Amino acid sequence: MTSSSAFGNGVIQQRNLVEQVADYLTKAIISQRYAPGERLSEVQLARDLGVSRAPVREAARLLESRGLLVSQPRRGFFVRALDxxxxxxxxxxxxxxxxxxxxxxxxxxxxxxxxxxxxxxxxxxxxxxxxxxxxxxxxxxxxxxxxxxxxxxxxxxxxxxxxxxxxxxxxxxxxxxxxxxxxxxxxxxxxxxxxxxxxxxxxxxxxxxxxxxxxxxxxxxxxxxx
Amino acid sequence: MTSSSAFGNGVIQQRNLVEQVADYLTKAIISQRYAPGERLSEVQLARDLGVSRAPVREAARLLESRGLLVSQPRRGFFVRALDxxxxxxxxxxxxxxxxxxxxxxxxxxxxxxxxxxxxxxxxxxxxxxxxxxxxxxxxxxxxxxxxxxxxxxxxxxxxxxxxxxxxxxxxxxxxxxxxxxxxxxxxxxxxxxxxxxxxxxxxxxxxxxxxxxxxxxxxxxxxxxx
DNA sequence: CCTTTTCAAACTGTCGACAGTCGGCAATCG
DNA sequence: CGATTGCCGACTGTCGACAGTTTGAAAAGG
Incomplete structure (x- = not known):
């Protein structure tokens, strides 16, 4: 649970955390490891990647502007489901x-x-x-x-x-x-x-x-x- | 100058803070109250508007994706100067x-x-x-x-x-x-x-x-x- | 057994704080 | 006098925490 030991767990190491999280999310979405329409929890992602919520949020907003995620106010981010x-x-x-x-x-x-x-x-x-x-x-x-x-x-x-x-x-x-x-x-x-x-x-x-x-x-x- | 009394000074009140900051910045940039190429400080903006840095950051990223701001890593945001x-x-x-x-x-x-x-x-x-x-x-x-x-x-x-x-x-x-x-x-x-x-x-x-x-x-x- | 209400868990929006880094200025050296 | 180096301040990147809201389920009622 400690953030320091979780570094080995997370895929993220250094450089711009936002970019790395964005890369990770992009690949995960395109490879359909996250199903279309699936809800993404900020805290969950932050825990999994071993970073705080701030970089996750920024990365998610970036992906939203790129059309890979959609956000509902007070609800969070969802993987874009294209009809x-x-x-x-x-x-x-x-x-x-x-x-x-x-x-x-x-x-x-x-x-x-x-x-x-x-x-x-x-x-x-x-x-x-x-x-x-x-x-x-x-x-x-x-x-x-x-x-x-x-x-x-x-x-x-x-x-x-x-x-x-x-x-x-x-x-x-x-x-x-x-x-x-x-x-x-x-x-x-x-x-x-x-x-x-x-x-x-x-x-x-x-x-x-x-x-x-x-x-x-x-x-x-x-x-x-x- | 004090941050607490700056609430009356700031234009921001309620609703989504991010949207409001984005609106404020958009209008300020388009009306050229911020000169093209001018550097925008997150802390300064946050103080002036009476909010914390988080909404300011998100709003700035939004304006960046819209082409009104450009960001340099570790340097901050600058008003877009179009040639x-x-x-x-x-x-x-x-x-x-x-x-x-x-x-x-x-x-x-x-x-x-x-x-x-x-x-x-x-x-x-x-x-x-x-x-x-x-x-x-x-x-x-x-x-x-x-x-x-x-x-x-x-x-x-x-x-x-x-x-x-x-x-x-x-x-x-x-x-x-x-x-x-x-x-x-x-x-x-x-x-x-x-x-x-x-x-x-x-x-x-x-x-x-x-x-x-x-x-x-x-x-x-x-x-x-x- | 099904519907409604209530409550707890989780999550988002927002905040203040800390560490590393960058830019500018002054002091030192040639 | 000019160039270089070290230092100081400010700022960004990142973090953990708190409050209000939403969700889901459990409990109460029909």
Whole structure:
């Protein structure tokens, strides 16, 4: 019970406690060790992690702003439970962001950006053959983050980073493995080809198709799980 | 100066302390009672408002997630100082959101929504003639919020609500009065006409023009102030 | 046996306090 | 006189504690 001896028990050691608690919670939620809708007790968490309630509270508020937790006044925090329409909304928002990023990116596309993106797709093809699903998802997110980063709008990137956590949760909730390696490769090469062509219309069609595939996966996944 | 007698001095009384502190800070920042880049001391704020540091901290974190404050580890919170490119990015993000909302809205537009929007524009024309600049800005934001709300994507709305605070700060930093009443009216009627026509292309042109006007104001405002 | 009331346990919101750290200023040295 | 180093004050990060409220269940009543 003593806090000093509980340090060995808790996963937390040093650095910013808030960040560490946030990391711990994020992973726990996405890996569904906490069920959707489950209530999280501040004191319980603080005890389990061997820290006081203050860092736990701050971390929870952070996750709330990222959409992984929801809070009810005087009731506490609950693991976000996404229903079908919310899942669709998230992917629709993602489409909104990436469409815009593609439109901006095609205007200031250069060899350096193309090479970086190309390299990332090659990496994705690599991990698609050998690595775990979560690794595939992470590399896919890295690619799309690069797309938005290269668009030049840092505010856009911030929004994307925010919904990234929500996206991971969505993907985890659907519980389906990612698409086939071939599909992944084809989809992403199409995006690069569209960018290289310099044609905005073609870019838009490419990203619409790309996110559309992802969204269809979501809708389909919902139909199966619920 | 004493903390106990400062209760009368402080603006805070009851309800959720966090919300009240957040409101107070938001208004103070947007009205520029705190200069951009100014450092905010937690203890100082807590003393001034007659509360403890905990609610102040939480409120500050909330404002940070909304982009009104930035935090440096171990240094504290600073009032967000927006430079030119950041202002442009914010308005570009806004364009991204509203374009998407318009595209979604035109697909499920009905008489009820049209009437609500129409009424709001009429209200805006009204306040454009008689009321203060801040009131005009608020009603303008209400209109654009309705636009996004009616698009049906609640996640989109959440992002918009987040950047609303940042938008107010942008507008305040530019320090220009809003456009002429005639301009406001024309711009917004054009949006409604485009929606009524049911033509996606026309909708897009209308919103592009609309936000473009706002962005030009921003760029122009920067050129003058800096 | 089912409904209602009451009570205790647990939890959140808030507070004051302590320790480690950072920034600025002065004293010392070259 | 300029640069470096040590010190002092202030502040953030973190902690434990208390009060009011909510929850769940036990007890009382129909």
């Amino acid at each position: 079908a329409s919310e899942l669709i909304d998230v992917f629709d928002l993602r489409l909104c962001l990436e469409r815009h990023a593609m439109a901006r990116l095609v205007d200031n596309y250069d060899a350096q950006k193309e090479q970086a993106l190309r390299r990332q797709v090659e990496l994705m093809c690599e991990v698609a053959l050998h690595d775990s699903d979560s690794r595939k998802i992470e590399e896919d997110l890295v690619f799309h983050r690069m797309l938005i980063d290269f668009s030049g709008n840092r505010r856009l990137l911030k929004v994307f980073d925010d919904i990234t956590h929500e996206l991971r949760l969505c993907i985890a909730l659907i519980g389906k493995t990612h698409a086939e390696p071939d599909t992944i490769a084809t989809c992403h090469w199409q995006l690069l080809d569209a960018l290289a062509s310099g044609d905005p219309q073609r870019c838009r069609e490419a990203i619409d198709y790309h996110i559309g595939v992802a969204r269809d996966y979501v809708v389909q996944g919902i139909g199966e799980s619920s | 030119a490119s950041e202002l442009i990015d914010v308005f570009d993000l806004r364009l991204c959101l509203e374009r998407h909302a318009m595209a979604r809205l035109v697909d499920n537009y009905d008489a009820q929504k049209e009437q609500a929007l129409r009424r709001q524009v009429e209200l805006m024309c009204e306040v454009a003639l008689h009321d203060s600049d801040s009131r005009k800005i608020e009603e303008d934001l209400v209109f654009h919020r309705m636009l996004i709300d009616f698009s049906g994507n609640r996640r989109l709305l959440k992002v918009f609500d987040d950047i609303t605070h940042e938008l107010r700060l942008c507008i305040a930093l530019i320090g220009k009065t809003h456009a002429e009443p005639d301009t406001i009216a024309t711009c917004h009627w054009q949006l409604l006409d485009a929606l009524a026509s049911g033509d996606p292309q026309r909708c897009r042109e209308a919103i592009d023009y609309h936000i473009g006007v706002a962005r030009d104001y921003v760029v122009q405002g920067i050129g003058e102030s800096s």
